[in-house]
Amino acid sequence: MTKAEHQARPTPRAGIMDIEAYVPGKSTAPAGVKLFKLSSNENPLGPSPKAIEAARAVAGRLDIYPDGSARRLREAIGEVHGLNPANIVCSNGSDEILGLLTQIYLSPGDEAIFTEHAFMVYKIYVQAAGAKPVVVKEINERADVDAMLAAVTSRTKIVFLANPNNPTGTYLPFDEVRRLHAGLPANVLLILDAAYAEYVRRNDYEAGIELVGSSENVVMTRTFSKIGLGGARLGWMYGPLAIVDAVNRVRGPFNVNATAIEAGIASIRDREHIARSVAHNEQWLAWLTEEFTRLGLRVTPSVGNFLLVHFSEAERHSAAKADDYLTARGYILRRVAGYGFPNALRMTVGTEEANRGVAAALSEFLKSQNNA
Ligand SMILES: *Cc1c(COP(=O)(O)O)cnc(C)c1O
16 A cells, blocks of 8 residues: 555645735624624625615525536626626625635646735635745835836736725725736736725726726626625626636536525615615714824724724734723624734624724723723
8 A cells, every 4th residue: 555545534735825814893792791803894874774674585496406616696797787797606704705716717736816915715725726926015005016016927827806805894996906907918817806995985096897897807796795785605706718718618607696696686676774884874974084084093094994003112012902902892803813914803883883982992992001
């Protein structure tokens, strides 16, 4: 017998055990304390009431397989965004699409580029594909197009851009995205992850629809998670037909479940609920930024539904202390040391009650630190 045959148990492919598993936001508060979950960028206004109704309505038919191509959902998305449904693939969260694209376009030894504070899931999928993550520096907590282009080699197959990025909330204006695309070889896939596109209120922002429509090597990924359906697990990709074709060959035949399909259709057609959610976010993102700044905390300028709050450099552990202080009072924020921010917390814009509560608690916390 060879050595391999003597191995005591199944062994993962090279590189798999180097992956650091994704750590989701916390979701528990101490006993007896009201919980405000501000750790996963969910919609404080909840799901669309119409999506709730649609999910209930499908419950009695859960014995029936869903439509494997999610045709009616793709048509609803196409209608709302003015896209051809043939260029859309739906998925079990947009994470699934990111995983499929890495599986399809990366071979062992290939390289994939993303920036230093980019969404952590990219690295996991790149490693899972046996490829090499190439991490490039940002400038002022924002993706740097020149650095990204400088990192391209003959082995580069994918470039990821979260726009806006999580956990920074910063974004690249469309002319910068266009410049990035123009500098990439035609065989490199540019993935524009527009998970927070609904929330961006900037004239110079474009989620990716234009660039996908005019090129062969760009896809845009989107999600329902941040606009009210995180628990349904529903995302989608808009891309050129050749890429859509490849993804459709590899994805699970029924990757989107029946509840997600019906809730998704109702949700995307409920433009009022989306408008209300976006207006709420716009108001409270500005309010929170102002309050935290007034408290002397630096806030990275965000266009998403969350903000990154930095604690004083002098006190190395104050973000962790602030997190403990807030958690004890039911305010669950996200630690982001794994994203290269050991002294910051990410907070999702919450309900008015949650937002005012966090601002008041942080004010108290800082006072207690100064008096200590
Ligand atoms: C939340 C998030 C996603 C994806 O979420 P899904 O729930 O899998 O759709 C993708 N990219 C970024 C940057 C995110 O913050």
